[in-house]
Amino acid sequence: MIRAHFGIDRNPFSADNPALLPHQQEVFDTLRVHCQQGGLCVVVGDPGTGKSVIKQALVNHDPKRLITPVVNRTLHTYHSVLRILCDSFQIDGDGRDVRCEKRLIEEAHRINHVGKMLAPVIDDAHLIDVHDLRRLRLLFEDFPKNHNLVLVAQPGLLTSLGLTPNHDIQSRVTYSVLVPRLAPDDMESFIRRELDAVALPHATFTPEAFGLIVRASEGYLRRARNLCVGSLLEAVRDRTRTVDLKQVNRVLLQPHWREREAS
Secondary structure, three states: OHHHHHOOOOOOOOOOOOOOOHHHHHHHHHHHHHHHHOEEEEEEOOOOOOHHHHHHHHHHOOOOOEEOOEEOOOOOOHHHHHHHHHHHHOOOOOOOHHHHHHHHHHHHHHHHHOOOEEOOEEOOHHHOOHHHHHHHHHHHHOOOOOOEEEEEEOOHHHHHHOOHHHHHHHOOOOEEEEOOOOOHHHHHHHHHHHHHHOOOOHHHEOHHHHHHHHHHHOOOHHHHHHHHHHHHHHHHHOOOOOEOHHHHHHHHOOHHHHHHHHO
């Protein structure tokens, strides 16, 4: 609908294969180094700050040289996570946990033997039970020493790892980073860059609409994306090619935005 109305070929503000922002690029480059040297990396940040963008960039980086199996469903038990890992490695996940662990370790060594790097990613790692996380850490101890386990989580994970019973995990962390919210100027640059990516003029959003979107997003990339897309849809409804305060405010009046402002 937006593409047809504005005469563009791609969806604006799409999260599919986005370009990295400078601070995200820095995190990504550091993760790549740890993929070569081996490590346990922790990437934390509030929801919507762009952690998933960094994760996806790592997955897409070089599939022929860097294998990045991803566990997204971290509310599962250790038993289920093992099966998810087996699916990610495209190996048989049937049988007891010990058999799955053996197959995973053998596949990891096979990958290492052919000169490929391995960077398993556990998304939303703050949701996984610490006992299950410890069992996974022990499993990865038997992987080739140059593998890099990446935990992507909300900041609460660092608090959890800081507890005395969990120091065995914390002491093995080789790199941790807090993905910050964007400053207003950086958010404006992000929105303009996204418009450039689909060949939409910056004037599609009036200065007033720009300012309101930047303030309402509060530095969160996901909020900015959703607010911009919602405002563009309102412009389609109004049969205009310019997003002004009217369209942005109509989105902000939706209950989920109003509840956010109230909290």
